[in-house]
Amino acid sequence: MFTGLIEHIGTVLEYIPIDSTSSGGGGVSITIGDCAPILVDVHLGDSISTNGVCLTVTEFDQEKTQFKVGVAPETLRRTDLGDLVKGSKVNLERAVTSDVRLGGHVVQGHVDTIATITKRVPDGNAINFTFELRDKQYISYIVEKGFIAIDGTSLTVTHVDHQTAQFSIMLISYSQSKVVLPLKQESSTVNIEVDLTGKLIEKQIEVNLNAQINNKDSALTRLIESIVEKKLQELK
Structure with a gap:
C-alpha cells in the first residue's frame, strides 16, 4: 500500500x-x-x-x-x-509502514488504465491538467473533489466530464518540482488508479441487489411485486 x-x-x-x-x-x-x-x-x-x-x-x-x-x-x-x-x-x-502519516490517500499501486493529457494550462503559479481516459468505463469512479492517483501521485479532481471521459486536476507550485507530471506535455500518457472506495461500493450494491432479486421473500422483491400489482390494477 x-x-x-x-x-x-x-x-x-x-x-x-x-x-x-x-x-x-x-x-x-x-x-x-x-x-x-x-x-x-x-x-x-x-x-x-x-x-x-x-x-x-x-x-x-x-x-x-x-x-x-x-x-x-x-x-x-x-x-x-x-x-x-x-x-x-x-x-x-x-510501501508504507505502520508509522507513516497518510497525507495523500490509500493507493494500491494497481493501475486501472492510462489517460492522455489533452490540455495543460497555467493558472497563476499552478498548472491545470485535463486528461482523457483510454478505458472510458473508469470515469464512473472519478468524482469532483475526490481522490485520484496519477503516475502514483495523490491528487484532487477539480472537474469531471462523464460524456467525454475527461477530468481535470490542479498541480500546485510546491508539487511541480516533486513529481514527473510537469515534465509531460499534451498528448503524453499517465497511469491512472481510481479511488478504490467507489469500486468497493459499486460491488457491494451489485452483490446485495442480486441477492435480493434472487430471493422471492426479500424486501426488494416484495416491493417490485407490489408496484407491478398496483400498475396492473390501474390498467383494469
Whole structure:
C-alpha cells in the first residue's frame, strides 16, 4: 500500500525487453537509478511504486544507488511502463509502514488504465491538467473533489466530464518540482488508479441487489411485486 506522496524522482538506466538473468525472470526488466535516498531501508522483494505501479525489487547494485524490477505482461497492458526509455524520469514511493502519516490517500499501486493529457494550462503559479481516459468505463469512479492517483501521485479532481471521459486536476507550485507530471506535455500518457472506495461500493450494491432479486421473500422483491400489482390494477 502507498499514500500517493512521491518520495523521489528516479531515472531509468536500462529497459530490457527480454531479461534472461535470474533477477530479470525472462521478461521485461527496468533498472532505475539516482535513487539512493529511498533505498536505505529497502530489501529484495520489497515493493516500490514506480509511476504509480507497485513493482517488486529483484536486484540492487553494490552501492545500493539503483534497483531492478520485473514487469509482467498484464502490467504492460494496463500501464504505460512499456513506453519508458533510458533517461525517463519516474515517480518513486516506498510501501508504507505502520508509522507513516497518510497525507495523500490509500493507493494500491494497481493501475486501472492510462489517460492522455489533452490540455495543460497555467493558472497563476499552478498548472491545470485535463486528461482523457483510454478505458472510458473508469470515469464512473472519478468524482469532483475526490481522490485520484496519477503516475502514483495523490491528487484532487477539480472537474469531471462523464460524456467525454475527461477530468481535470490542479498541480500546485510546491508539487511541480516533486513529481514527473510537469515534465509531460499534451498528448503524453499517465497511469491512472481510481479511488478504490467507489469500486468497493459499486460491488457491494451489485452483490446485495442480486441477492435480493434472487430471493422471492426479500424486501426488494416484495416491493417490485407490489408496484407491478398496483400498475396492473390501474390498467383494469
